[in-house]
Amino acid sequence: MALTRLEMDRKIDEHFAYEASNDIEGVLSTLVPDVVHDIVGYPPGPSFDREGARRFYESLFGELSEGKIECKRRLYGENFLVDDSLWRGRASGRPFGIEGNGRPLEFRLLHVIEFADSGDIARENVWLDFTAILRQLQN
Template sequence: MTKDEMDAIFAKHVAAEANNDVEAILETLTDDAEHDAVGDPEGLLTDREAIARRYRALFGALAEDKFETQRRYYGEDFFVDDSHWYGRVTGEFMGIPGGNRPLNFRILHVCEFRDGRISRENVWLDMAAIMSQLAPSAHA
């Protein structure tokens, strides 16, 4: 796949995330996609309904204001996207009530592509930044 093709698919994917549109997200994934949110207790997911549940839970916890790619590195059928996420914690995130507080953190996506869709999405969050902003002592 070309860089432009991968960029276009990922642009649809992150736009669907910004709109909390689970069905549109699933359309960007292959039927046998692997979704790996590193550190999530559910681990690697391959069942589409489980992936949809993960996204619904995320949308119940976070409201995105802005997602900015800082750098992107390409391989033949994959890329690594280094981005920054900005938004609010509207629900409980990482076991901590958000109280609609602002949150921003770096996020790394490693995505593999096949047949015009994402076949594997591996997501890494800057947990130190997240926890330092959500910790009760940060807002005392």
């Protein structure tokens, strides 16, 4: 059964809210057990379950802090959405292997999210503006 735009918005906004509060259990609760979690270019590659996603978020939450996402645009299809957003926060650790020193950081994110019939996230593909990240952290 196809989800409505409102149902998809609620789930992705819930997911982003858990990310913003560094709530790993909350984030994982928005994912199906056999989720495909793919941060494009992430060295370990995609994961195919919640535990793989957990390892990514444990690392991420140690590197970035005070994160807020501002949605710029969303496109919708049958049980999927594309979210174009701007992430703002601080590089509190060593994100992407570069010393953050608590500096402010902002970059664009593109999410392609597929939903299961249950309404939970079945696949999360994420692309980030790595050039913007490097430019800010290497100065």
